[in-house]
Every structure is written in C-alpha cells, then in structure tokens.
Amino acid sequence: MKEEKRMKKLIYSLIMVLTVVPFLAACGGEGASGDGEGKQEITVNAMSEPPSMDPALATDTTSGWVLDHLFEGLYRKNKNGEIEPALAEKTEVSEDNTTYTFTLKDAEWSNGDPITAGDFEYAWKRVLNPETGSSFAFYMYYISGAEAYNKGDGPVEDVGITAVDDKTLKVELNAPTGFIEKLLSFWTFYPVNQSVVEGDENWSAEADSIVSNGAYEMTSWKHDNELTIEKRASYWDEDSINMEKITWKMVNDATTYYQMYKSGELDMIHTLPIDVISSEKESDDFKITPYFGTYMYMFNVDKEPFTNEKVRKAFAMAIDRESITEDISQAGETPAYGFVPEGVDTPNGDFREQSGEYFEEDFDKAKQLIEEAKKEEGWSELPSVELMYNTSDNHKKIAEGVQEMLKQNLGVNVTLNNQEWKTYLDTTKQGNFQMARMGWIGVYVDPTPILEYYLGDSPNNRTNWVNEEYDSLIAESKMVQDEEKRMELLHKAEDVLMEDMPFMPVYHYSQNFLTSEAYKGIVYPVNRYPDLRYAEKK
Amino acid sequence: MYIFKRVLTMILTIWVITTLTFIIMHSIPGDPFASDADVLPEEVLENMRAKFNLDEPLPMQYILYLKNLVQFDLGPSIQSETRDVNTLIADGFPASAILGLQSLVIALVFGLLLGIIAALNHNGILDYAAMAFAIIGISIPSFILAPLLINYFAVKWGMFPVASWGTWQHTILPSVALATAPLAIVARFMRSSMLDVMNQNYIKTADAKGLAITGIVIKHGVRNALIPVISFIGPLAAFLLTGTFVIEKIFAIPGIGKYFVDSIFNRDFPVILGTTIFFSTILIVTLFLVDISYRIVDPRIKLTSRGE
Numbered sequence: 025m026k027e028e029k030r031m032k033k034l035i036y037s038l039i040m041v042l043t044v045v046p047f048l049a050a051c052g053g054e055g056a057s058g059d060g061e062g063k064q065e066i067t068v069n070a071m072s073e074p075p076s077m078d079p080a081l082a083t084d085t086t087s088g089w090v091l092d093h094l095f096e097g098l099y100r101k102n103k104n105g106e107i108e109p110a111l112a113e114k115t116e117v118s119e120d121n122t123t124y125t126f127t128l129k130d131a132e133w134s135n136g137d138p139i140t141a142g143d144f145e146y147a148w149k150r151v152l153n154p155e156t157g158s159s160f161a162f163y164m165y166y167i168s169g170a171e172a173y174n175k176g177d178g179p180v181e182d183v184g185i186t187a188v189d190d191k192t193l194k195v196e197l198n199a200p201t202g203f204i205e206k207l208l209s210f211w212t213f214y215p216v217n218q219s220v221v222e223g224d225e226n227w228s229a230e231a232d233s234i235v236s237n238g239a240y241e242m243t244s245w246k247h248d249n250e251l252t253i254e255k256r257a258s259y260w261d262e263d264s265i266n267m268e269k270i271t272w273k274m275v276n277d278a279t280t281y282y283q284m285y286k287s288g289e290l291d292m293i294h295t296l297p298i299d300v301i302s303s304e305k306e307s308d309d310f311k312i313t314p315y316f317g318t319y320m321y322m323f324n325v326d327k328e329p330f331t332n333e334k335v336r337k338a339f340a341m342a343i344d345r346e347s348i349t350e351d352i353s354q355a356g357e358t359p360a361y362g363f364v365p366e367g368v369d370t371p372n373g374d375f376r377e378q379s380g381e382y383f384e385e386d387f388d389k390a391k392q393l394i395e396e397a398k399k400e401e402g403w404s405e406l407p408s409v410e411l412m413y414n415t416s417d418n419h420k421k422i423a424e425g426v427q428e429m430l431k432q433n434l435g436v437n438v439t440l441n442n443q444e445w446k447t448y449l450d451t452t453k454q455g456n457f458q459m460a461r462m463g464w465i466g467v468y469v470d471p472t473p474i475l476e477y478y479l480g481d482s483p484n485n486r487t488n489w490v491n492e493e494y495d496s497l498i499a500e501s502k503m504v505q506d507e508e509k510r511m512e513l514l515h516k517a518e519d520v521l522m523e524d525m526p527f528m529p530v531y532h533y534s535q536n537f538l539t540s541e542a543y544k545g546i547v548y549p550v551n552r553y554p555d556l557r558y559a560e561k562k
Numbered sequence: 563m564y565i566f567k568r569v570l571t572m573i574l575t576i577w578v579i580t581t582l583t584f585i586i587m588h589s590i591p592g593d594p595f596a597s598d599a600d601v602l603p604e605e606v607l608e609n610m611r612a613k614f615n616l617d618e619p620l621p622m623q624y625i626l627y628l629k630n631l632v633q634f635d636l637g638p639s640i641q642s643e644t645r646d647v648n649t650l651i652a653d654g655f656p657a658s659a660i661l662g663l664q665s666l667v668i669a670l671v672f673g674l675l676l677g678i679i680a681a682l683n684h685n686g687i688l689d690y691a692a693m694a695f696a697i698i699g700i701s702i703p704s705f706i707l708a709p710l711l712i713n714y715f716a717v718k719w720g721m722f723p724v725a726s727w728g729t730w731q732h733t734i735l736p737s738v739a740l741a742t743a744p745l746a747i748v749a750r751f752m753r754s755s756m757l758d759v760m761n762q763n764y765i766k767t768a769d770a771k772g773l774a775i776t777g778i779v780i781k782h783g784v785r786n787a788l789i790p791v792i793s794f795i796g797p798l799a800a801f802l803l804t805g806t807f808v809i810e811k812i813f814a815i816p817g818i819g820k821y822f823v824d825s826i827f828n829r830d831f832p833v834i835l836g837t838t839i840f841f842s843t844i845l846i847v848t849l850f851l852v853d854i855s856y857r858i859v860d861p862r863i864k865l866t867s868r869g870e
Contacts, residue, residue: 030775031682038679039688042672076643157610175605229644247645247653248816249727273726275814279709284724287717446592446829453596 064561065269066543068292068554069281073248073274078228079214080151083159085465088211089553093253093270095214096238098126098144098193099205103547103558107205111139111215111237121200121505122168126193131260133217134241141187143215148185149173150221151212160212163467166204166502168196200505206468239265239557248274266545266560285538292539292546294553298418301354301536308541312356315533316365316551317465318474319357321411321426322527326488327458328407332400333524338393339459340528341386342434343426349531352425353418356536360529363478363518364471367550370511375471379515382522387433394434409438413461414448422530423461452486460486465533469551471514472501478521489526568853572846579842580631580835584624587834594640594829614640614832627835636836641828647836651818655840657727658805658817664733665741666802670795673745677752678784684757692749699746708739708812725814736813740806744798751794755787762786789860796852800845 074087082091100110109115114127131139148167151158152174165171167185172178184196197204207213220227220235227233231245231252239261240253251272255265273290275281278297284290296304304310323330323339330336345359358366361381368375394406411427413419423440430436438459443451452460464484466473475498476482480490494517501513537554539546542562547555594616595607611617614637615626630637636647645653680692715735716724722735759765760783768778805819818837825833856863 034776034779035679035682035688038675038682042675042679073642075641078643081643154606154609157606157613159606161606226644246727246816248820249657249814273814274816275725276820277725277812277814280712280725280812280814283709283712283717284726287720287724289724289726444592445827446594446596447590449596450591450593 063269064267065271066267066291066556066559066561067271067273067289068556069275069284069290069294070251070272071274071276071281071295074251074272076228077234077242077245079211079216080147080156080158080160081228082211085553090251090253090272091211091214092238092552092555093240093557094234094236094238094242095211097208097210097213097215099209101209101547101549101555103545105547105549107209110209112208122197124195124197124204125188126195128191128193129260131237132258133220133235133237134256134258135217135220135235136258137217137219137235138190139215139237140190141193142190143218144193145185145187146218146221147214147216149180149183150216152183153180158212160467163207163210163212166197166199166201166207168198199503201502202505202507202510203468203470203472206470210468240270250274265557267556267558270556282538285540288540291543292537292554294535294537296355296536296538298354301356304538307538309538311537311539311548313535313537313548314358314366314550315465315535316367316469316474317463317533318360318363318365319422319463319530319533320360320363320461320527321530322452322457322460322462322487323489323525324455324458324460324487325526326455329397329401329403329409330458332397334393334397334400335406336525336528337383338390338397338434339430339436340383340525341390341393342436343429343528343530344385344433345531347429348422348425352421353531356534357531358534360532363521363527363529364474364514365466365532365550367469368471371508372511375511375514378511379518382518390434394436406436409436409458410441411438411459411461412441412443412448412452412457414445415442419461426530455486455488457486462486462527463533466551469549471511471518472498475514475517475521478526487526489524491520491524494520568850572850575846576839576842580628580839581624583835583838584627587831588620590826590829592829594831596829614638616831631839636839637832639830639833641825641830641833647832650821650833651836651840654805654816654818654821657815658810658819659803661733661736661740661809661815661817662799662802662805664737665744666795666799668737668741669744669748669798669802672741673748674752674784674791676745676749678756678779680749680753681756681760681787682779689753693753696746696749699742700750702742704739704743704806705808705812707742708736708809711735711739712812725812727813727815732813736809736815739813740802740809744802747794748791751791752787755790756783759783759787785859789856792852792855792859796848797845800841800848803848804841804844 070086070089072086074090075084076082076087077090079091079095082088096110098110098112099107102108111129111131112126113129116125117123128139128141133139148164150156151161152164152170154174154176161174165174167183169178169182169184173180173183186194188194215237217235224233227235231242234242236242239255239259241256242251243254244252253270255268256262259265275284278295281290281293282297282300285293323336325331349357349359361383362376362379364375366374366376370378372378398406411423413423420442427438427440430438451457464474464477478485478487478489478494479498480495497513497517497520501510501517504510504513537548544560544562546559549555595610608617615623618626627637636651638646639650642650676692676696680689683689712724712735715721722731726732765778765782768782805817807819807823809815810817810819821833822837822841825837
C-alpha cells in the first residue's frame with residue numbers, strides 16, 4: 025500500500041518536471057520584436073542567398089535585385105521604368121554613331137573615393153578578362169575588340185574602352201547599336217572600385233568589404249539568413265531616395281514566407297503558394313505583373329514527326345492555353361501566341377501588340393494539318409511522340425494537361441518523360457528529344473535578347489533549326505540606329521521564326537506579389553524584382 | 563592502444579567514403595556549368611573548368627582532392643562565387659548545431675521522462691497516453707508538424723516568430739518540430755528497456771531490502787535501462803547536429819542541411835564531397851563517443867579490440 029503511494033508520488037513528480045519546464049520556457053518568451061516605428065524601412069524576401077555580389081559575376085535575378093540597389097551605372101531606370109542618365113553627366117556620340125564619350129558626374133564610392141572613368145574601364149575589362157570567367161561577358165561584345173579579348177584571340181589593348189581622364193570615358197563600338205543605353209543600365213556594366221577589388225580578391229563576399237556606388241551600402245550580410253542595406257548620405261541623388269533601409273530575408277519555402285507575410289515579418293512577398301492565389305486574388309495587397317519571359321515547348325526539327333512544319337503548327341494550334349493558365353498554372357500568366365512577351369515600348373506602341381497573334385487555336389485546322397503532313401511524308405500513322413520536361417510539380421501538371429489536350433483535340437497520343445534539371449539540360453543539349461519544355465527570360469527589355477535564343481549559332485538553340493534569313497535580320501537590327509527601323513527588322517525576324525515554328529509558345533510568365541498596404545511607390549519592372557528605392561512607408 | 567586503433571579505423575573509413583562518393587558523384591550525368599542560359603563561349607568554360615581542376619583526368623582530380631583534404635581544405639564551391647566549402651560549412655554548421663543540440667536535449671529529457679513514467683505506470687492510463695503520444699510523434703512527418711506549429715504558435719497566437727534565424731525565440735519551434743520524432747522513439751525505447759530492467763531480480767532485491775523507491779528507480783532502474791538507449795543516441799546526435807533539409811527549409815534556417823541536397827542538384831562536386839565527409843566524420847566520432855560512454859554507464863563493458 026505504502027509502496028504504491030510512493031510510486032504514485034514519484035510519477036507525479038516526474039510529470040511535474042515534464043510540464044513545468046516547457047511552461048517556464050514559454051514564459052520567458054516575449055514574441056517577436058516590433059521596433060523601428062516610423063522609420064522608412066522594408067523587409068522583403070530574396071528566397072535564397074544571392075550567389076554573387078560582384079557585378080562581373082552575377083548572372084541571376086536575385087543577385088541582380090540587390091546589386092541594382094547597391095550599384096549604379098552610366099544609365100539607370102527611373103520611377104516610370106524609362107532609361108535616364110545616372111553617372112553619365114554628358115554623352116557625346118560620334119557622327120558614325122560608333123564612338124561614345126561619357127563625362128562622369130562628381131560622385132563618390134561608399135568608402136569616400138571619387139568614382140572615376142578608370143573604375144569603369146577597370147570594371148569592364150575585368151568582365152571581359154577570360155580569367156574572370158564572367159558568364160555575361162558576351163553582353164559587352166558590342167564593344168570593339170571585346171569578343172576577341174574575351175575569347176583569348178586578342179590583346180586587352182585592342183578593347184575599345186578608354187579612360188581619357190578621371191572624368192571622361194571613351195567607348196568604341198563595332199557598329200552603331202540602337203539599344204546601348206539599355207545595355208549600359210544593366211548590372212554587368214556597373215563600375216567597381218579598382219583599388220578595393222585589387223586589394224582584396226574576396227571583396228564581394230562580406231558586407232564590410234563591399235564598396236558600392238549607388239543609393240545604398242550594405243550594412244550586414246548573414247549568409248543564407250538575411251542581408252541589409254542602408255541609404256547612403258553621400259549618394260549624389262540622395263534626395264530622390266525615400267526608402268532608408270531594406271532587408272532581404274532568405275526564405276525558400278512558399279508556405280513559410282506566406283505565413284511570415286501574414287504575421288508581419290515580411291512586408292512584401294512574391295511567387296505565392298499556388299493554393300492561396302485564388303483566395304488572395306480579391307485582396308488589396310495582391311498584385312499581378314507581367315514578367316518578360318516565355319514558357320514553351322521546343323521541337324527537335326531533325327526528329328520525326330517534327331521534321332514536318334505542319335506537324336509543329338498543328339501541335340501549337342491544338343492546345344488550349346487559356347485553360348492552362350486559368351486552371352493549371354493559375355498564377356496570372358498570359359497565353360502566348362508569339363515569342364517576344366509584352367512590355368517592350370517601341371515608337372509605335374508595345375512590340376507584342378504590334379505584331380499580334382501569330383496563330384489561332386483551331387482544332388479542326390490542326391487535324392487537317394496533321395493529315396496533310398501524313399500524306400506529304402507518306403506516314404500511315406503519325407510517328408510516336410515523347411514530351412520531355414524537367415522534374416517539377418508545375419511542369420508535370422502542365423505537361424499532363426497538354427498530353428490530354430493533344431489526345432482530345434488532335435487525336436495524338438504523346439508519352440511523358442521527365443529528368444532532373446542538370447541531366448535534362450545535358451539530354452536536350454545533345455538533341456535527344458522530340459518535344460521538350462523550356463523557359464526563357466530577357467535580361468533587358470528588348471526583343472533582341474529574346475529572339476537571339478534561336479540564332480543558328482546560339483548555344484541555347486537546341487532545336488537544330490537554323491535559318492539564314494532569321495540570323496541576318498537580327499544581325500542587321502543590331503546595326504541600325506533608327507528605333508523604328510530596328511523594330512521593323514525584329515518584327516520581320518519574329519515573322520520568320522513563327523512561320524517555321526521550331527517551338528510552340530505556351531504562355532508569357534507573370535509575377536505575383538502581396539505587398540503591405542503601408543507601402544506606396546514601389547516600382548514593378550517586367551524583367552526584374554521590384555525597385556524599392558522610391559518606396560514610401562506611410 | 564584501443565583508442566589508437568579506433569582512430570586509425572576512423573580515418574580509413576573516411577577515406578573509403580570519400581572514394582566511393584567521388585566515384586558515384588562523377589558517374590551521374592550532368593555538367594555543373596550547364597544552365598538554361600548557355601551563353602558561355604567554350605574558351606571561358608575551359609577557364610572555369612580549369613579553376614576547379616575539372617579539366618584534369620578523373621584519377622588526377624581524385625589525387626588533387628585527397629591532397630587538399632589531408633590539409634583540411636575542402637576546395638572551392640562551384641555554385642557560390644565567393645565562399646569555399648570550408649566557409650560554407652563554418653557559416654552553416656553553428657546554426658545546424660544549435661538546432662540539433664536543442665532538439666537532442668528536448669528529445670532526451672522528455673523522451674526519457676515519458677518512457678520512465680510509462681514504464682512505472684505499466685498498463686495504466688499514463689502508459690497508454692504516453693505511448694499514444696509516441697505513436698503520433700513517430701508517424702507525423704516533420705513537414706506536416708512544422709507548418710502546424712507555425713500556424714498555431716506563430717501566426718494565430720503570436721508566441722514565436724514564423725521563421726528565420728537570429729534570436730533564441732527563432733530556435734524554439736524548429737527545435738520542437740525536429741525533436742518530436744526522436745523524442746517519441748526514445749520514449750518507446752526507454753519504456754521497454756525500463757520494463758525489462760524493473761523485472762530483474764536485483765531490483766526486487768533492492769526493493770526487499772527496503773530501499774527508497776526513488777533511489778531504486780534512478781540508481782538501479784534508469785541507469786541500466788539507459789544502455790540500449792545510448793546505442794541509439796549516437797547516430798541520432800550525428801543526424802540532428804548536421805542539419806536537416808526539411809526543417810531548415812521550412813524555418814529558413816541558415817544551416818548546412820540544404821547543401822546536402824542542393825549540391826547534388828547543382829552538381830557542385832566539392833560541396834557534395836565536403837558535406838558527405840563532414841557528416842561521416844561527425845557520425846563516426848559520435849559513435850566512438852557512444853562506445854566510450856557505455857563504459858561509464860556499465861562498468862562491465864570493457865573497451866578492447868577483439869582478440870585482446
């Protein structure tokens with residue numbers, strides 16, 4: 025009897041320990057802090073650690089997002105998305121439009137050094153130096169001698185970038201280039217501080233060694249966790265910048281960052297979890313913007329049945345893009361009937377609207393095309409088709425939708441196959457596919473970086489489709505100075521591409537956001553993450 | 563002598579693991595430099611391959627790697643432009659280790675207590691409750707439990723931040739989410755081990771001698787029941803300390819867990835090798851520590867190699 029009592033006592037005391045400890049722990053917690061009332065600051069989500077804070081090496085939009093706030097080139101995008109001079113105080117162009125002489129503004133680096141033309145010369149030649157291994161060096165091939173130097177065929181002395189004096193930068197181009205100002209606002213063309221970069225090989229690895237020249241300087245960088253930048257008082261255009269402090273968290277899980285937004289730990293998120301989009305659509309915080317890229321299926325024109333152009337067209341006509349974007353991907357994408365997405369301003373309006381839709385979804389016509397193709401090629405049955413995509417839930421859902429549509433609308437059975445990303449890149453590069461998914465986003469908003477994808481010698485062109493007329497139209501467009509003429513050539517090039525259809529467009533990408541109502545003045549560019557410089561917190 | 567032999571075996575094991583990983587890793591298709599934006603001229607690509615010794619024949623790459631490894635240099639990361647593998651691990655390991663240690667403590671303290679209570683109350687209400695809890699804990703995967711915890715404790719009740727890392731409040735929810743399954747396993751282990759021990763003759767003898775029940779349970783019961791549990795703690799500690807992909811992803815923790823997975827998708831060869839070697843080293847060392855701690859718990863166990 026007594027023993028049982030003792031045993032009970034022992035159990036009770038054990039239970040006490042079990043419950044009291046967590047209770048005490050919970051009492052100590054006071055929840056998340058909420059200081060900084062009234063200060064102009066914003067916390068957003070970068071999703072992952074930016075791979076590089078070196079303008080010469082960055083190739084991704086996450087790095088670009090931070091870099092665009094830290095650095096500034098000769099030109100920049102303003103509040104309205106237009107290109108305007110930044111560090112270029114004055115630009116003189118030679119008669120033949122191939123030599124540009126820039127006079128620099130008086131401005132300082134974040135460490136107090138003056139920004140010189142020498143910094144630009146150094147930075148750009150560093151990008152081109154084959155030893156730097158910059159993936160974006162080819163964006164500088166418009167400069168004379170640049171391509172040869174980058175490929176190891178020419179000396180650095182022949183590169184047409186010269187700092188005449190501290191304030192004057194002379195740039196020689198191979199040929200007149202119409203969109204040079206757009207290019208110059210791109211991060212690969214940002215200057216770096218020569219003495220800082222030469223002094224420390226790892227200068228871009230930590231917050232305290234990064235020296236920037238834009239509106240902000242980096243004050244803290246906890247790798248894989250968060251990165252903070254603060255407004256510079258010594259920035260030349262300090263008055264026009266509202267936001268004083270920007271923090272990027274690195275939260276990769278969609279449900280998590282959505283909940284962080286809901287609990288106020290993040291002020292803006294993008295790429296919402298698909299299952300909450302329909303319920304958030306009505307909210308005032310929600311915003312959808314077009315994104316400058318195209319989701320597509322490439323055809324291998326060397327593999328049957330896609331050797332026949334009519335089959336390619338029939339496939340393109342046989343899927344219901346509206347149903348794909350509305351019911352499957354659900355993130356506000358726009359159905360695509362051409363290659364260049366909307367968003368390019370031309371003298372005659374938006375490029376996409378100008379050329380309109382290249383084909384219609386017409387199932388009867390598609391069936392008819394297949395019959396014609398069968399006759400032409402002497403096929404009794406259409407050769408079997410395998411559709412490949414890289415492993416991902418979203419691509420899978422879309423591929424299954426397309427499979428079903430092709431069966432219903434065209435009577436064609438396609439099989440599906442998927443591979444993990446890097447393997448997939450290998451397979452498609454070697455041309456071991458008939459029909460394969462791909463996406464392409466333009467680094468700057470112009471038809472050129474989009475259309476270049478299918479150039480005959482483009483390493484990205486996996487379709488085996490080579491068209492001389494297409495290549496020469498694009499080459500020609502790079503030489504003309506007149507914007508209207510240039511766009512006309514690019515329209516013609518797209519006409520040629522869409523006539524042959526080595527790929528079928530599915531949709532143009534979109535971005536979706538939730539932004540706290542407290543913020544006004546955030547700029548949403550079509551090919552970048554939001555520009556927060558002009559944002560204001562109420 | 564025993565320790566010397568053990569260390570030698572440990573080094574040999576790590577060498578075998580390194581070699582196997584090296585071979586397997588290079589047999590998966592895919593190029594670390596491949597991307598959907600294939601814009602690099604061949605000349606630049608060659609430069610980059612040379613930077614990572616990828617232009618050398620495989621046996622040469624292997625020798626170069628071992629040479630660096632002996633000097634504790636795990637090489638540069640292909641994916642990160644600025645941080646090498648040593649830095650990646652040095653940056654990420656503290657967060658993973660704090661999280662792992664906290665969960666280990668939670669799992670052990672509560673797991674053992676729960677197991678003891680269940681055993682002492684054999685077939686009683688507390689026993690059933692504890693074991694029901696244990697079964698739930700084992701069967702709910704952490705990627706379900708974690709969002710549940712976030713939804714209630716962070717979003718609805720605002721007691722803790724949702725995710726991210728920085729203050730101790732950030733560590734609580736992920737530690738609990740990570741600890742639940744091992745806690746349940748420890749509880750079940752402890753219960754059966756305890757039941758076993760409490761039926762032994764020496765416990766009955768102690769009881770008959772009229773010793774205090776608390777003393778019997780702690781000194782004779784728990785101590786003996788711990789032995790089988792300890793064998794489980796070694797690998798558990800290694801797994802918890804080196805980070806978990808799922809929990810670190812859900813709670814946005816800057817640990818090393820994600821590098822185990824991401825490095826394979828990116829074909830980031832030095833990171834694949836580096837994380838594997840790091841994990842095996844920790845595992846091997848904890849197993850060694852477990853063997854030593856047996857000796858402390860049970861003096862009958864002697865640390866000798868076979869045949870001695």
